[in-house]
Amino acid sequence: MKIGVIGAGAGGLHLGLFLQKHGVETMLFSERTPDEIRSSRLPNTAIHWHNVVSHDRELGVDHWEGGQVCNYFWVGGGGLPEPLVFQGNFKAKSQIVDNRMYCATLLEDYIKRGGAVSYGHIQADDLTGLSEKHDLVVISSGRGSLTELFPRVPEYSLTKPQRLLCTGIYRGITNREPEGLGINFLIGTGEFYEMPYLTFDGKHTALFIFIVPGGSWEVLMGNRYDDDPKKFNATVLGLITEHFPHIRERIRETEFGLRSNLDILQGSITPTVRRAYAQLPNGKYVIAIGDLHAVNDPLTGQGVGCATNGAFVVGQAILDDGLAFDERFCKRVEEQMWSWTGDATAWNNYMLQVPPAPNTVDLILAAAKNQTLADAFADNFAAPTKNWNVMATLERSRNLLHMLGMGSPMIDAALTSKAGTA
Amino acid sequence: MKIGVIGAGAGGLHLGLFLQKHGVETMLFSERTPDEIRSSRLPNTAIHWHNVVSHDRELGVDHWEGGQVCNYFWVGGGGLPEPLVFQGNFKAKSQIVDNRMYCATLLEDYIKRGGAVSYGHIQADDLTGLSEKHDLVVISSGRGSLTELFPRVPEYSLTKPQRLLCTGIYRGITNREPEGLGINFLIGTGEFYEMPYLTFDGKHTALFIFIVPGGSWEVLMGNRYDDDPKKFNATVLGLITEHFPHIRERIRETEFGLRSNLDILQGSITPTVRRAYAQLPNGKYVIAIGDLHAVNDPLTGQGVGCATNGAFVVGQAILDDGLAFDERFCKRVEEQMWSWTGDATAWNNYMLQVPPAPNTVDLILAAAKNQTLADAFADNFAAPTKNWNVMATLERSRNLLHMLGMGSPMIDAALTSKAGTA
Numbered sequence: 001m002k003i004g005v006i007g008a009g010a011g012g013l014h015l016g017l018f019l020q021k022h023g024v025e026t027m028l029f030s031e032r033t034p035d036e037i038r039s040s041r042l043p044n045t046a047i048h049w050h051n052v053v054s055h056d057r058e059l060g061v062d063h064w065e066g067g068q069v070c071n072y073f074w075v076g077g078g079g080l081p082e083p084l085v086f087q088g089n090f091k092a093k094s095q096i097v098d099n100r101m102y103c104a105t106l107l108e109d110y111i112k113r114g115g116a117v118s119y120g121h122i123q124a125d126d127l128t129g130l131s132e133k134h135d136l137v138v139i140s141s142g143r144g145s146l147t148e149l150f151p152r153v154p155e156y157s158l159t160k161p162q163r164l165l166c167t168g169i170y171r172g173i174t175n176r177e178p179e180g181l182g183i184n185f186l187i188g189t190g191e192f193y194e195m196p197y198l199t200f201d202g203k204h205t206a207l208f209i210f211i212v213p214g215g216s217w218e219v220l221m222g223n224r225y226d227d228d229p230k231k232f233n234a235t236v237l238g239l240i241t242e243h244f245p246h247i248r249e250r251i252r253e254t255e256f257g258l259r260s261n262l263d264i265l266q267g268s269i270t271p272t273v274r275r276a277y278a279q280l281p282n283g284k285y286v287i288a289i290g291d292l293h294a295v296n297d298p299l300t301g302q303g304v305g306c307a308t309n310g311a312f313v314v315g316q317a318i319l320d321d322g323l324a325f326d327e328r329f330c331k332r333v334e335e336q337m338w339s340w341t342g343d344a345t346a347w348n349n350y351m352l353q354v355p356p357a358p359n360t361v362d363l364i365l366a367a368a369k370n371q372t373l374a375d376a377f378a379d380n381f382a383a384p385t386k387n388w389n390v391m392a393t394l395e396r397s398r399n400l401l402h403m404l405g406m407g408s409p410m411i412d413a414a415l416t417s418k419a420g421t422a
Numbered sequence: 423m424k425i426g427v428i429g430a431g432a433g434g435l436h437l438g439l440f441l442q443k444h445g446v447e448t449m450l451f452s453e454r455t456p457d458e459i460r461s462s463r464l465p466n467t468a469i470h471w472h473n474v475v476s477h478d479r480e481l482g483v484d485h486w487e488g489g490q491v492c493n494y495f496w497v498g499g500g501g502l503p504e505p506l507v508f509q510g511n512f513k514a515k516s517q518i519v520d521n522r523m524y525c526a527t528l529l530e531d532y533i534k535r536g537g538a539v540s541y542g543h544i545q546a547d548d549l550t551g552l553s554e555k556h557d558l559v560v561i562s563s564g565r566g567s568l569t570e571l572f573p574r575v576p577e578y579s580l581t582k583p584q585r586l587l588c589t590g591i592y593r594g595i596t597n598r599e600p601e602g603l604g605i606n607f608l609i610g611t612g613e614f615y616e617m618p619y620l621t622f623d624g625k626h627t628a629l630f631i632f633i634v635p636g637g638s639w640e641v642l643m644g645n646r647y648d649d650d651p652k653k654f655n656a657t658v659l660g661l662i663t664e665h666f667p668h669i670r671e672r673i674r675e676t677e678f679g680l681r682s683n684l685d686i687l688q689g690s691i692t693p694t695v696r697r698a699y700a701q702l703p704n705g706k707y708v709i710a711i712g713d714l715h716a717v718n719d720p721l722t723g724q725g726v727g728c729a730t731n732g733a734f735v736v737g738q739a740i741l742d743d744g745l746a747f748d749e750r751f752c753k754r755v756e757e758q759m760w761s762w763t764g765d766a767t768a769w770n771n772y773m774l775q776v777p778p779a780p781n782t783v784d785l786i787l788a789a790a791k792n793q794t795l796a797d798a799f800a801d802n803f804a805a806p807t808k809n810w811n812v813m814a815t816l817e818r819s820r821n822l823l824h825m826l827g828m829g830s831p832m833i834d835a836a837l838t839s840k841a842g843t844a
Contacts, residue, residue: 321811323818328811335757389743389750396745 004134007141011290011307018315047301049382050092067093078187088378142291161268168264172255277330358410359397426556429563433712433729440737469723471804472514489515500609510800564713583690590686594677699752780832781819
């Protein structure tokens with residue numbers, strides 16, 4: 001048996017390493033060599049919640065010590081008399097390692113362990129040929145022509161970006177102790193994530209700015225670092241100074257600025273779910289995992305979690321049922337992946353709503369007062385099903401709040417209004 | 423939280439015991455008291471493959487020692503020059519305990535552990551009232567008006583019985599050593615199961631006769647034990663003498679006969695899958711498990727396995743996500759149950775085909791020569807997904823046979839003929 005894995009991001013690497021660990025022959029198709037990956041532009045500032053770290057450990061590629069023990073939440077705007085500030089503790093540490101270091105290192109692990117790699121760009125036209133040479137081809141790359149093969153699922157997809165995105169690695173910020181992620185919600189304007197960021201020359205800080213289109217932060221998107229680095233840095237610092245004094249006070253102004261011109265990414269994502277498998281003209285099936293299956297706004301940081309969950313689901317299915325990579329196989333894989341990715345997608349899209357839904361508000365108000373709830377909310381960034389179980393309906397959130405002895409004023413108002421309308 | 427469980431068969435009891443073990447308050451609705459169950463007519467001669475025994479152990483209700491270590495297969499008719507005879511060994515023992523003893527004992531366990539029981543017959547009209555008194559009502563009873571609430575799923579249901587059924591407990595047969603199930607396929611005529619059967623006065627033998635409608639065994643169905651016990655016994659003995667000398671040689675003729683007039687069951691089942699949940703007029707949902715969700719012909723003995731799988735899926739879901747028993751909860755439960763029950767149903771219905779499918783024939787021919795395959799086929803009666811993985815398509819079976827170095831003549835012919843037609 002030989003499995004082709006297209007894409008050397010977290011999903012493709014985890015699948016390659018998983019199959020390798022279990023003695024299944026693989027060919028990994030990577031656009032870049034490890035050195036090329038290291039010297040590339042910042043591809044993302046992905047968070048690895050502890051579900052991802054746990055998979056790294058299982059694959060023996062947990063090279064990085066330390067990590068974050070909590071989310072530091074700050075919620076302001078939206079008519080709140082003053083910002084809500086609370087800390088939600090994780091059951092296990094998250095890690096934020098420069099994706100270029102992470103992927104290059106895992107690719108080297110895979111190679112050192114005897115894994116085969118083919119370098120180059122794979123296009124849709126290549127798939128039939130590849131499918132003839134492999135028992136199964138799994139695609140973990142959301143790029144270019146490969147996406148066209150997998151039909152978009154309108155039911156679970158949005159039609160336009162919900163945020164404009166600006167993320168980069170910055171010098172000159174003293175990270176908090178204990179190490180945690182700063183998750184700042186400025187209701188109606190955007191979200192501002194402050195993340196201790198381990199990169200090539202040690203630990204700096206990633207600032208991920210999520211901009212509500214049409215809001216006051218949109219000015220940042222017209223500001224390109226390459227055009228005027230000083231102006232860009234000043235704009236970011238100005239935004240922090242205006243809204244987030246608790247971050248500003250840890251900034252060493254003379255040092256502050258983007259780490260390098262490769263360390264920034266600006267753009268936006270239209271949350272899109274695609275079918276997780278497709279049949280080629282020769283009758284063989286190919287499977288999509290990760291961003292190719294479902295690409296979400298990075299708001300709750302579910303990208304790598306979905307990708308590695310997909311990798312493990314597909315890998316385990318290959319071990320359990322390698323008799324035929326037919327529609328039965330693909331359908332089951334899609335269902336199993338969707339039980340994670342569907343909830344991650346639904347929860348993430350819900351959290352993108354502007355203004356926030358009544359239960360989002362009530363839960364955040366309650367979490368600011370209830371440590372159990374704050375910890376669960378934070379820890380469940382690593383288990384999106386659990387957060388979506390709580391938030392999927394107003395009634396679910398209300399039931400939890402009442403179990404905790406907390407009120408649910410916004411939910412109650414919404415349900416009353418709904419009952420009145422009905 | 424309080425869960426109502428309707429039905430004190432294996433599914434309802436396992437769910438009640440599971441929730442009890444995890445500290446969830448339950449009310450079990452049973453038609454009969456333990457003593458009434460013990461003195462009732464034989465309800466079935468269900469096999470507990472080791473997946474069920476393992477659940478008994480987990481619930482601390484594994485009261486019965488011993489069990490069966492293998493299936494003794496005998497396949498004759500269908501143009502075979504001589505019968506195929508082979509033995510498939512289990513990884514863990516199955517048990518066949520009189521269902522009346524089993525259910526009465528588990529109901530007593532539940533009561534001894536402090537479980538609440540309400541005795542009486544529940545009808546569809548009672549459900550709304552019960553739903554108001556419980557957070558969730560789960561129905562594990564395929565009887566009467568309760569079925570009407572759950573829509574039949576035509577895609578997975580058959581429209582008429584595939585076998586006429588005659589099962590009973592007999593004296594006068596010396597069970598084989600080591601203890602195993604005799605599974606005799608007389609192709610085109612029916613199946614004859616010989617099962618060491620632990621009942622109130624020790625171990626006897628259940629004979630389960632599966633009759634292909636219109637075949638020569640149908641005569642048995644016109645023969646009612648109550649009308650003429652001697653004639654009935656003589657008919658069964660005649661059938662054994664004619665077809666199964668390997669059973670006949672272990673029969674002590676003077677003792678042979680049905681154990682009592684309560685120990686027989688004749689009838690038939692139309693394999694039917696229903697939706698696993700329904701909404702009551704008051705908006706609350708009720709869940710169906712076991713036979714109410716999917717009732718199958720007992721050919722491969724999947725009934726209790728599906729029921730206890732359903733019980734554990736629902737029980738675990740209640741522990742994991744008890745915030746609301748809404749459509750989200752029900753849908754997820756249905757999906758999880760279906761990943762077992764769907765495969766059990768598909769495999770069972772496939773095995774009912776007359777004449778048997780090409781891959782069924784090739785696999786049985788191969789199992790008679792290959793101990794690995796024989797053992798896997800037998801053991802996977804406890805894991806229907808694994809047997810269905812092998813049999814779901816001709817290609818899957820062929821791939822397995824070729825991996826084992828075996829031929830696939832019937833499959834090859836069918837695929838060639840299919841390719842010729844296409």
